[in-house]
Amino acid sequence: MFAIFQKGGPVMWPILLCSVLSLAIFIERLYVLIKSRPYVWDSINVFKQQFITNALNKKTIPECPGIVKDMADVLDLGKDYTIDYELHEAEHKLVRYATFYVRNLEQRLNWLAIIGNIAPLLGLLGTVTGMIKVFMGIQNMQGQVNPSALAGGIWEALITTAAGLIVAIPTIIAYHYFEDRIDDITGALKELISDILEVIKQ
Structure with missing residues (x-):
């Protein structure tokens, strides 16, 4: 696996960094969202x-628990x-x-959106630079092209595109998942505010 990573070239390192950041943000935001369930929904x-x-x-x-009590306070x-x-x-x-x-x-959800957009672009950059090296090699061969070497150079160049997509796809899914959950909470809080106002003006 590390040998394949190395063949992807230097662009693989920022893609790896994107994957680590994305995973860290996902775990941290998931923890926050899980912790918010009793505070918001049970309340x-x-x-x-x-x-x-x-x-x-x-x-x-x-006397109500959680966010209702804090909003009343x-x-x-x-x-x-x-x-x-x-x-x-x-x-x-x-x-x-x-x-x-x-x-x-x-908080930090915008970073998931940024990583989801940047990762495939980094992958494409790695593929483009890899293909440039392949064609430079073909030029240096002066027409004596080795099909096996050519195929090897192309698949190595495509590694970064695959890596970028592997990082981007779950990151974008995670971003939209969190956005949907937060939209649900936002809608529930709007309704809660309306109900609280209805009670206190009685």
Whole structure:
């Protein structure tokens, strides 16, 4: 395997670096996302169950666990939220908290997008430079082309393209997976904010 890696040339090293970075970011973001499940989804489920049964009011919202409690903590629940100005201020605080939380979930995801775009380009660069060497070798042979040597030079040049795609494909899949999960959380938080405002203005 290392012999094949070496035949790919110097471009294989930045491709390897991309693969290491991509894997590290994937593991770290997956851990963050898994850890967010009870904090977000379990909390929202508890809130929804009580919201549906009309068991919530301004005083009982902070008793919900996780993100619902933290969002309630940013509000001054002693205020009269029947006043439009106060209700608008509460909405602004909740949106700001939700935005901050979502941005934390999105950290370093842009690097996955960058790696997913750069890796195949690095592979193509390695193939182009490899093919240049092949054709320079053909020129130096002055027409005495050895088909076996030519085929060997071409497959060595194609190694970097394959390596770049091997890194890029799972990286792009991981990026879109995280984006979809975060979009789900964003949508749930928007609905949660609307429900919290509905409760506190009663």
